[in-house]
Amino acid sequence: MYVVLTRSNRGVTALRLDDAGSVLGEPEGVAETELPAWVGRVERERPRWVWDDSTRWYPALLAAGVRVERCVDLRLSHQILRASTLTAASALANAPLGPWDNATPLAEKAPASGALFDFDVEPATDAPTDPVAEFALQREAVAGAAEPGRIGLLLAAESAGALIACEIKAAGLPVRADVHEGLLAELLGDRPRGSERPARLEELLERMRAILGTHDVNPDSPAELLKALRRGGLQVASTRSWELKEVNHPVVAPLLEYKKLSRLQTANGWNWLDTWVADGRFRPDYVPGGTATGRWGASGGGALQLPKQVRGAVVADPGWKLVVADAAQLEPRVLSALSADRAMAEAGRGDLYEGIVASGAVKTRAEAKVAMLGAMYGATAGDGGRLMPALTRAFPQAIAMVEGAARTGERGGTVTTRLGRSSPPPGEAWRELQEGASVQGASDALQRAARTQSRSWGRFTRNFIVQGTAAEWALCWMAGLRGRLWSLGTGQFADRPHLVFFLHDEVIVHTPAELADSVVDELRAAASEAGRLIFGGLPVDFPITTAVVDNYGQAK
Known part of the structure; x- marks a missing residue:
């Protein structure tokens, strides 16, 4: 069952839909003051809540002690469906821009060296929206997608990420001022x-x-x-x-x-301490889907950085522990799974970089790391470029995949992650330069500038498929972990083990000390489950490292 929530000046209206999207009964009016208690009662039926933006609904529910299991975040889902090649033929993707298109067009900002995936995202607009109609369009787009299962999993993971971001802010990272x-x-x-x-x-x-x-x-x-x-x-x-x-x-x-x-x-x-830490908690403002690849952004407080010099101030509450976990060599492992390169998958049975050394492609672990970074980011010079031929011979399928993505980008094309997030096309300025350089008689300087620009976009699309799919894996990991953590404890959300920090491939769980070992088990189980969900039976391992500590500074 789905429950679509809509706000108006008359209060909140709830409409129930069955799994096929058909209306069940009449709309129900709910007073704003009664909403948390009402949602808490309906949550026992395990619905999937449908709302325009999780940040507009969920924080107030959490503040009232109400946790929801599942939702559909329509704004985040709309952004994915609007741009995905899997839904390019849908009515949603081909409709004129409207109030659901709240993000700055990604094509308007070409990637710059060193910041390939940092795009501006504007806050949601206040223009009138119709969640029921939008939800119907989204369901239609998914049903007609080239691979509904892939894009459907991405939307579910993205919406779960929206809930997690709200919960991390509500719980807060414990910091001793x-x-x-x-x-x-x-x-x-x-x-x-x-x-x-x-x-x-x-x-x-x-x-x-x-x-x-x-x-x-x-x-x-x-x-x-x-x-x-x-x-x-x-x-x-x-x-x-x-x-x-x-x-x-x-x-x-x-x-x-x-x-x-x-x-x-x-x-x-x-x-930072005066502004962002209160009552012993740092409450980061994450922005799920805040970058082109789906990696999270932050709207303030430095949520995506916590320098090693001050990590010792992140201290678990008395009787609690911090469980710090990160996915080992996530992006290279994602590349081996994306490309179905069994030789690279075999190299990743243990330490992936040591496995690359054992394959004979390079001589040292340091060279293996440089070579893989070169492959994913398009190195043509230096040690990365020098090691590429040997890496290509050892792992031809993996290298062919990123090379193909680069060539697509250089032509101005679009690439798509495993689950269906697609790269933005280059902007008008990019196309004007390319067209100008192709005209007979174009100057050498113009042609050089066009080639440089083309290669830059190729580096963007080369890494987009890897970084974007890694972001999908991380979302599925956290979404699975979220449910597993809830089942470990009892009582309110903050009384159970819960996520308090996330950075690309690393998470921190705050847990009662007696449940720390169980949290470690669930972290590993959720990582394996995320790999199976996204890549099926491909023999690729996604190991994680864990540390049970009293303060974050002890973890590394």
Whole structure:
């Protein structure tokens, strides 16, 4: 059974549908104040709730102590169905843009080097929507899809992810503010007043000034810093850390230390602590589906980063433990499953990189890692490019898959993940440049620019299929784990083992200490289940590493 919820100025209207989508009875009006209790009663029938946006419904239910098992998040599902090649012929995909199309068109922002998958997503609009009509369109699109089972699983996982994001924020990551303050003091010195620099940063700055023989050094301004470095005799093109590490000069060490500590202060310093940690909890604002590949984004608080320097402040409650788990070498394993490359799957029976060494493709584990990164991100030079021929000979199916995705992108085409999320097409500016370069008499400079742009988009689509499918695996892992954790305990949501943090292929579960071993078992079982759901019987392992700790800093 489905229950479609709609809000209006008259309150909430609930409409029940059977599994075939047919209406069951008359719409039911529910007062806003009575909604949590009403949802709690209906939840006993195990419906799948259908609503426009989980963030508009679920937080209030959680605050009232009501957890729901399943939902259909129409906005997230609409974004997937609108763009997927599996539903390209559907009425939904071919309809004019409307209020459900709340995301900034991904094609309008071409990927930049180092940030291939960071696209802007605008918050949902307040334009009138009809959830019942939209749900019917979505069901029709899935039913008519090239592979309904694949896209259906993706929509279910995406909607489960929306529930999980709300639950993580409601539960919060346990953070000891006093411990965090202590760690900052050790690294940066006492809390500065006003716009002062912390003592440690000021000390490093004085060292840089002394080495360069000038007080005209501002490490917080890349442009001014670059001028100061060049005046000091350093021939550098930028102030990026990777370039500075190649320079043999005494100012480099304090400068790199300054940059590292400055990032810490900006991202997770005293202001972060004051703004984002309250009542012993950090409540991250995740954005499920916030990037083109389906990886989560964040709308504030640095939910997708927690530097190692301050992880010791993430401390389990008394009588509780943190179970930290991450999927080992997830993206290479996803590639072996996507391509059905049995040689690579066999190499991944244990440590995948050691398996690649054992195959004879490379000599060391470090080379194996570089080679795989080169394959997934399109290395043509350096060690990654040098190792590609041997990797191609050892694992031809896997390399052929990413090469094919790259060629598709270079032509301006679209690629699709295992479950059906499709890459955005390049924007109008991309196509104009390609067309201009193909005209007879086009300048060499224009043709070079077009080739560079084409290769850039090819690198995007090359990795899209791997990163996007890895994001699908992670969603299925968390969705399965969510149900397993609920079955371990009793009482309210926060009294049972529950997810409190997620970062691409890593999760943290906060659990009563006596259930920690059971949580580890469920984490592993959910990982195996996610692999079977997405890839069926392909012989690809998805091992995870786990650590049961009192604070996050002990995990690694």
